[in-house]
Each structure stands twice: as C-alpha cells, then as structure tokens.
Amino acid sequence: xxxxxxxxxxxxxxxxxxxxxxxxxxxxxxxxxxxxxxxxxxxxxxxxxxxxxxxxxxxxxxxxxxxxxxxxxxxxxxxxxxxxxxxxxxxxxxxxxxxxxxxxxxxxxxxxxxxxxxxxxxxxxxxxxxxxxxxxxxxxxxxxxxxxxxxxxxxxxxxxxxxxxxxxxxxxxxxxxxxxxxxxxxxxxxxxxxxxxxxxxxxxxxxxxxxxxxxxxxxxxxxxxxxxxxxxxxxxxxxxxxxxxxxxxxxxxxxxxxxxxxxxxxxxxxxxxxxxxxxxxxxxxxxxxxxxxxxxxxxxxxxxxxxxxxxxxxxxxxxxxxxxxxxxxxxxxxxxxxxxxxxxxxxxxxxxxxxxxxxxxxxxxxx
Numbered sequence: 442x443x444x445x446x447x448x449x450x451x452x453x454x455x456x457x458x459x460x461x462x463x464x465x466x467x468x469x470x471x472x473x474x475x476x477x478x479x480x481x482x483x484x485x486x487x488x489x490x491x492x493x494x495x496x497x498x499x500x501x502x503x504x505x506x507x508x509x510x511x512x513x514x515x516x517x518x519x520x521x522x523x524x525x526x527x528x529x530x531x532x533x534x535x536x537x538x539x540x541x542x543x544x545x546x547x548x549x550x551x552x553x554x555x556x557x558x559x560x561x562x563x564x565x566x567x568x569x570x571x572x573x574x575x576x577x578x579x580x581x582x583x584x585x586x587x588x589x590x591x592x593x594x595x596x597x598x599x600x601x602x603x604x605x606x607x608x609x610x611x612x613x614x615x616x617x618x619x620x621x622x623x624x625x626x627x628x629x630x631x632x633x634x635x636x637x638x639x640x641x642x643x644x645x646x647x648x649x650x651x652x653x654x655x656x657x658x659x660x661x662x663x664x665x666x667x668x669x670x671x672x673x674x675x676x677x678x679x680x681x682x683x684x685x686x687x688x689x690x691x692x693x694x695x696x697x698x699x700x701x702x703x704x705x706x707x708x709x710x711x712x713x714x715x716x717x718x719x720x721x722x723x724x725x726x727x728x729x730x731x732x733x734x735x736x737x738x739x740x741x742x743x744x745x746x747x748x749x750x751x752x753x754x755x756x757x758x759x760x761x762x763x764x765x766x767x768x769x770x771x772x773x774x775x776x777x778x779x780x781x782x783x784x785x786x787x788x789x790x791x792x793x794x795x796x797x798x799x800x801x802x803x804x805x806x807x808x
Contacts, residue, residue, distance in 0.1 A: 617684025
C-alpha cells in the first residue's frame, strides 16, 4: 500500500519581457528531473538473489553514484502552469519518474543482466516477463510515512526497498525497455499502484492489460483478493501508459488453470473443515464408548459372568467394525483436505514458477 500524497506546486505568475518565448509560454507542467551530483559516491551496492522457477537467480550491477545522488536530491514536485485535471497531470508526473533520461544507462545495464539469464535459460517472452517481475517482487516492500513522493527507479534499486508505486515504476520502466506494452494502474480511491501488461486474455476490468501486483510474489494476471492492509481494489484505475512495444503476455490459459485450482482447493478445504471437525468429535465419542464396553467385558470375564459377557460380544464387534469404517472414511477425507491444503500452499508460495505451478494445478483438477 502506498503512502504517497502528491506534492503539487502551482505557479500562476509568468515573467513578461524576458525576451524568451519559452519563458513567456512555459509548458503546462514541468515534472521532476534528475540533476546528477558530480563527485558523489556509493557506500554499497545491493545484490539481489531471488527465486525463479525451480531455482534462484542473482542480479548484481553497478549504478552511477552521480545519478543516484541526483535522484535522491531531486525536487519531486510537479510544477503546474495550467489548471490541469487529475487525468492529465497524474500521467505526466509518473511517466517522468519512469522515463527520466539520466536513468537510461541504469536500465541498459539491468536489462543486459536479465538478457544473460534469458539466453542461458532459453526463456520465451512470457517467462522473460515473469523473470523481471519476480525480481521486482522480491525487492522488500517498505513504506516511509515521512516521504510523500515516489522514488525514481534507480533509487528503488539502490535502496533495496520500496513501496507499491516505487516498485511499480521500476517494473514498468524495465518492461517498456524490453518491448512490452505496459502501463501503470493508478488506484486513487484505494491509494495503490500496480502494473498492467498487454496480454492475450488476462484482461483486468475494462483494459486489455493483465494485472501485476508488485508488492509481493504473485502471478501475472491474478488479482490479490485483498491488499496487505485488507483493502479490496474496487475502483477502475487510471491507466498510465509507459511502453507501447509489441510484446505481450500469452500464458493466460495456464494462469486461468492456476487460478481455478487455487479457488477449488481453497473451497474444498473450507467445505471439509466443518465435516472433519464433526466426524472427529463423533469418532472420539465412539472410541470412548467402545473402550468402556471393552472394560466392562473384561470385568465380566474376570468375574466369570460368561452369559452377560457373551451377550455383549456381538455389540462390541459391531461397534468396533463401525468405528474402523468411520476411521477409514475420516482418514480419506483428511487426506483429501491435506492434498487441497498442500496444493493451495504450493501455488501461493510458488508464484515465481508459473510453468511448474500449472502442471501441479492441472494434475489436481484432473483427479
């Protein structure tokens, strides 16, 4: 969940007679820019190791200290020279963070590192997008209430942490430079930001884009039921274009299988839980009765009351058989519940491995 409250400086006065057309007619809005700080240095550079598919990958690049320091010291306010609507100024503001030109060498170095993994593993466009997404999702989510504006992507990388808009800006910037159609989803009502990527069927609301949550590990195209603070996304987002490349996400059929398996397994666990609880109570009652009956029969045997003992034997055997049948039935339901729990937990914790999750989900649904 973001903590961002945008700081806007509205300039209503223009200096006349300066002899410069740009001064007389300034642009409608002047967004934040990075002014590199020459001579700056970095104490350390982060190294990112994150899960991807059935293994781990590591990303380690250098970043320009001057640009990183300039991003840290930048004026992050949007200077408005005209009365623009939110639908007009919000895209200008966020696109400036994603596309600030001093960050291009940073993007180039980072995408080079990703391409090396892509080429080594033979990743197609879907898996390559998932690789970049898994990297950004692995960056620790952290919000700072004392900071009221977004970070530039180079900051998020250098800081090794960020909140929803910080991480979404980084992911959108990377995907745009790798040729994907990508946008930011700005949820003003819920104070949240996510990413949308062009897709073949994973459409979020009235967009042609698949939803990507950046605050935690999740599947491309699957919306989280609730955000970390319990918020449910109910509004239509403002869609802020960042990249219009030809690449898109085409694994939607497999994502839908995973989403269905998540739903089915969770529903099965919820349905079985009350029945298992009821049956466990019944089994305990039956067990206590059989044990008391056995104790009574043992006492009769010791006292030599053979007739009463023999009368109780058929009842004891019948109750024992019914109990054993009930235990087997209970264990079968328990195993079914455990199977559903195991699958659900696996799918939830392996969003970084869509191909593997799909195979597990398909096998479960086929049972």
